[in-house]
Amino acid sequence: MPVTVLLVDDEPLVRAGLRAVLEAQPDLEVVGEAADGAAVIPLVRRLRPDVVAMDVRMPLMDGIEATRAVLRTVSDPPKILVVTTFENDEYVYEALRAGADGFLLKRARPAEIVHAVRLVAEGESLLFPASVRQLAAEYGDGGGNPAARAAMERAALTEREAEVLRLMARGLSNAEIAGRLIVGTETVKSHVSAVLAKLGARDRTQAVIAAYESRFVAPG
Numbered sequence: 001m002p003v004t005v006l007l008v009d010d011e012p013l014v015r016a017g018l019r020a021v022l023e024a025q026p027d028l029e030v031v032g033e034a035a036d037g038a039a040v041i042p043l044v045r046r047l048r049p050d051v052v053a054m055d056v057r058m059p060l061m062d063g064i065e066a067t068r069a070v071l072r073t074v075s076d077p078p079k080i081l082v083v084t085t086f087e088n089d090e091y092v093y094e095a096l097r098a099g100a101d102g103f104l105l106k107r108a109r110p111a112e113i114v115h116a117v118r119l120v121a122e123g124e125s126l127l128f129p130a131s132v133r134q135l136a137a138e139y140g141d142g143g144g145n146p147a148a149r150a151a152m153e154r155a156a157l158t159e160r161e162a163e164v165l166r167l168m169a170r171g172l173s174n175a176e177i178a179g180r181l182i183v184g185t186e187t188v189k190s191h192v193s194a195v196l197a198k199l200g201a202r203d204r205t206q207a208v209i210a211a212y213e214s215r216f217v218a219p220g
Helices: 012-023 037-047 063-073 090-098 110-122 129-139 146-155 159-169 174-181 185-199 204-213
Strands: 003-008 028-034 051-055 079-084 102-105
Touching (some): 003 012, 003 037, 012 028, 028 037, 028 110, 037 051, 037 063, 051 063, 051 110, 063 079, 063 090, 079 090, 079 110, 090 102, 090 129, 102 110, 129 204, 146 185, 146 204, 159 174, 159 204, 174 185
Parallel strands (some): 003 028, 079 102
């Protein structure tokens, strides 16, 4: 089955470009488009896309609020890939904090766009880990977020789970973590699942944001 994608951007030319790039791939299918975040929820409920490629800045409802709304109101929500003009943008970091799974630059090459959609759909590694770390260093609470620190303490990660989280923050995939720790991939998947459950994170990106916000992992 192809990975289905909903495009949300107030610029028709951007939507057309993304559609052309994605639909050139046999495993990707664009199932719908919207020009504003306010239209996302009914489309997600009707089309059930695997991934929403969402502009972060839109006139009526921006990508941050649309991300929060989807995750708050839609059962089994899709992965959300924020599409942005500027990599080092506070809006991008806020969207990630709100629950977005990764971000994509509008100037990205076609191969990079395709890779980003596939990677977010798979959810086994962190998209642009260095950029997420840079965003956390610039826009995260420099002293550490007290609520995030308390949540990390409550999580009571085991030594191995903590090690896995640190490697996740560096952007390693499950297979790469398995090779680093000399364990099986299924063992790593179990550790990742345990980390997400203990942190109340829906995916790797949210777990890594939590690690940076709590200063469990230094973002600099």
